[in-house]
Amino acid sequence: MQTFLGAVINGLALGMAYALIAVGYSMVFGVLRLINFSHGAVYAFGAYMVFFFVSLKLGLLASILLSVVISGLLAMLVDKVALEPLRKKKSIPIATLITTIGVSFIIQNVLSIEYVFGSERRAFPSTNLFANLSIGNITIQSSQIIMLIVAVLLLGVLTFLVQGTKVGLAMRAIEQNRKAAHLAGINVDLVISFTFFIGGACAAIAGALIGGYYGVINPGMGSTIGLKAFAAAVVGGIGVLHGAVVGGLVVGVVECVAAQYLGSNVRDPMAFVILILILILKPNGLFGKKGITKV
Amino acid sequence: MKKKLGTIRENGFLYVFEHFIDAHRAALIALLALLAIAFPYTPVADRSTQRIVTMILLYAMLGMGLNVLTGYAGMVSLGHAGFYGIGAYCCALLTTRLNFSFWPALLLAGCLAALVGFLLGLPSLRLSGTYLSIVTLGFCEIVQMVLKQWDSVTNGNYGIRNIPKPELFGHQFNLQNGGFYQIILALSVLTALGCLAIKRSKYGRAFQAIRDDELAAGMMGVRTARYKILAFVISAFITGVAGGFYSVINNGYIEPNNFVFNVSVLIISVVVVGGLGTIRGMFFGAALLQLFPQVFPQVFRFLNEWRFVIYGVLLVAAMRFRPQGALGWQSTLPYPLSRRTREELAHRSVLPGGEKGATP
Numbered sequence: 272m273q274t275f276l277g278a279v280i281n282g283l284a285l286g287m288a289y290a291l292i293a294v295g296y297s298m299v300f301g302v303l304r305l306i307n308f309s310h311g312a313v314y315a316f317g318a319y320m321v322f323f324f325v326s327l328k329l330g331l332l333a334s335i336l337l338s339v340v341i342s343g344l345l346a347m348l349v350d351k352v353a354l355e356p357l358r359k360k361k362s363i364p365i366a367t368l369i370t371t372i373g374v375s376f377i378i379q380n381v382l383s384i385e386y387v388f389g390s391e392r393r394a395f396p397s398t399n400l401f402a403n404l405s406i407g408n409i410t411i412q413s414s415q416i417i418m419l420i421v422a423v424l425l426l427g428v429l430t431f432l433v434q435g436t437k438v439g440l441a442m443r444a445i446e447q448n449r450k451a452a453h454l455a456g457i458n459v460d461l462v463i464s465f466t467f468f469i470g471g472a473c474a475a476i477a478g479a480l481i482g483g484y485y486g487v488i489n490p491g492m493g494s495t496i497g498l499k500a501f502a503a504a505v506v507g508g509i510g511v512l513h514g515a516v517v518g519g520l521v522v523g524v525v526e527c528v529a530a531q532y533l534g535s536n537v538r539d540p541m542a543f544v545i546l547i548l549i550l551i552l553k554p555n556g557l558f559g560k561k562g563i564t565k566v
Numbered sequence: 567m568k569k570k571l572g573t574i575r576e577n578g579f580l581y582v583f584e585h586f587i588d589a590h591r592a593a594l595i596a597l598l599a600l601l602a603i604a605f606p607y608t609p610v611a612d613r614s615t616q617r618i619v620t621m622i623l624l625y626a627m628l629g630m631g632l633n634v635l636t637g638y639a640g641m642v643s644l645g646h647a648g649f650y651g652i653g654a655y656c657c658a659l660l661t662t663r664l665n666f667s668f669w670p671a672l673l674l675a676g677c678l679a680a681l682v683g684f685l686l687g688l689p690s691l692r693l694s695g696t697y698l699s700i701v702t703l704g705f706c707e708i709v710q711m712v713l714k715q716w717d718s719v720t721n722g723n724y725g726i727r728n729i730p731k732p733e734l735f736g737h738q739f740n741l742q743n744g745g746f747y748q749i750i751l752a753l754s755v756l757t758a759l760g761c762l763a764i765k766r767s768k769y770g771r772a773f774q775a776i777r778d779d780e781l782a783a784g785m786m787g788v789r790t791a792r793y794k795i796l797a798f799v800i801s802a803f804i805t806g807v808a809g810g811f812y813s814v815i816n817n818g819y820i821e822p823n824n825f826v827f828n829v830s831v832l833i834i835s836v837v838v839v840g841g842l843g844t845i846r847g848m849f850f851g852a853a854l855l856q857l858f859p860q861v862f863p864q865v866f867r868f869l870n871e872w873r874f875v876i877y878g879v880l881l882v883a884a885m886r887f888r889p890q891g892a893l894g895w896q897s898t899l900p901y902p903l904s905r906r907t908r909e910e911l912a913h914r915s916v917l918p919g920g921e922k923g924a925t926p
Contacts, residue, residue: 353882366889369838369894376878540711543704
């Protein structure tokens with residue numbers, strides 16, 4: 272029972288961090304109907320930026336803030352340089368998909384070049400900032416508590432942003448009909464850039480949190496977690512913010528429990544097992560809106 | 567009548583080029599066939615060249631397999647490494663554990679992959695577009711998990727060793743005597759012919775109708791459910807056979823990590839960079855993407871670390887400037903009418919003489 276509870280708590284903390292990454296996929300998908308495969312690489316980039324600024328002795332919090340801004344800008348840049356021209360040309364969706372894969376190749380491999388950061392693992396400053404919490408036999412690391420609190424706060428802010436502000440209203444308008452939103456006077460390009468910025472910023476925070484929890488980072492860290500977070504976004508219903516949170520938690524808990532009882536090999540694919548089950552039973556995810564085919 | 571052709575420029579490079587090839591088709595095919603057969607006996611064919619050319623043809627075949635699904639039927643799969651792995655493991659297990667000969671094992675590998683393709687095709691009835699791609703991505707990960715987890719059969723993370731080389735009437739095929747090259751040449755040519763036959767048949771037209779507009783195709787009486795699953799089955803079969811072949815050329819050793827998501831990405835890159843829906847494009851795309859990481863570091867030694875960065879730039883640039891693929895041009899040749907149609911038209915004296923549409 273205790274190991275089970277421990278695994279669940281592990282999963283909850285990890286799941287909230289997945290949710291932070293999943294939000295990036297979800298928001299971009301909502302606005303553009305596009306799977307942004309470069310998102311995982313932006314997450315790795317965010318973690319590396321924190322590492323870089325910490326090594327310049329800037330302090331952890333300042334490093335994270337700087338990294339958040341830079342990663343957000345990077346995500347925006349990816350959109351401006353690689354994706355916007357394709358949108359303007361109205362090219363086929365698969366071309367855009369390949370482009371995001373190409374971009375993730377570029378970011379990930381620039382990070383692993385020898386005189387940038389190198390391909391080997393690097394020690395990441397721990398986020399165990401205060402004493403671990405013990406309840407009975409279960410120990411909860413402080414990095415997990417921080418992960419949980421920060422993610423919950425951020426997701427609250429994001430929900431307010433999407434539901435309660437003008438920018439959020441514009442995002443939802445674009446999601447429903449980009450052309451009509453444009454006619455209504457919304458600066459579509461600006462809002463799309465903003466969406467990418469928010470996604471990149473959240474990914475950077477997730478990078479810092481997960482990096483601090485495991486204590487190591489490597490350039491390839493984004494590929495597996497990116498796919499898993501993406502699965503989480505789809506499980507919850509891609510394009511829906513609270514869906515990403517629930518999806519992240521489900522994926523986090525199930526994979527930690529499965530790893531506990533079935534061995535570590537099943538850890539990573541568990542997200543996809545849930546994903547396929549959900550998609551077959553409920554093709555739009557748990558909270559997804561039903562798409563209507565117009566003729 | 568030629569004036570009515572609209573945007574086709576008759577002195578344009580493509581027009582001249584395509585008509586030249588069409589006019590000398592037999593001679594060019596004979597020349598190409600001669601070159602392809604003679605290749606292993608020429609002095610350029612040392613071990614490394616043979617290996618590269620074999621990999622190019624293998625990826626061309628994988629590309630053609632995915633092309634049936636993505637290029638013809640318009641369904642994007644991000645999980646073809648799964649079929650590839652199933653084919654490879656099936657072939658390897660049959661030859662090592664049950665002492666099958668390579669050839670029936672290869673066929674069975676394709677059949678098993680096709681069966682799995684049938685199962686994976688079923689969700690395609692409920693899901694479309696991006697969601698279907700997501701399911702195929704998940705499928706690839708689950709195949710990985712099964713390969714790693716099912717220790718008693720697949721030997722888990724350690725993979726399968728000592729896979730025997732293919733033999734036929736006592737003649738062993740290996741890398742040195744050009745045997746691998748001959749097998750994959752035969753397989754890829756067979757696949758190309760098969761794909762061509764599919765594309766020009768009723769099935770191919772049904773696939774393309776579904777790709778362009780599924781609803782309209784259904785209204786016209788195309789049984790979309792059946793054809794979508796069929797596209798999955800054919801595509802998986804080709805990929806499975808390619809996987810079976812891969813199991814023997816990789817130094818007699820395969821492991822689950824040979825069939826990860828990145829392989830799926832490579833296959834789909836071959837298809838899109840080469841030219842979606844074409845067969846020439848698959849060979850070109852495979853050559854480009856296989857040669858690049860091999861040749862590039864030798865030419866630009868100091869940029870060795872940058873090669874995957876540049877690979878990414880290549881993908882992005884290709885999509886930016888030529889999203890239809892390198893060889894994905896719109897044909898300027900007249901549409902190949904069937905003989906019956908041509909006879910019918912000649913009978914009504916619309917086409918002069920019913921000869922092969924030389925004057926459209």
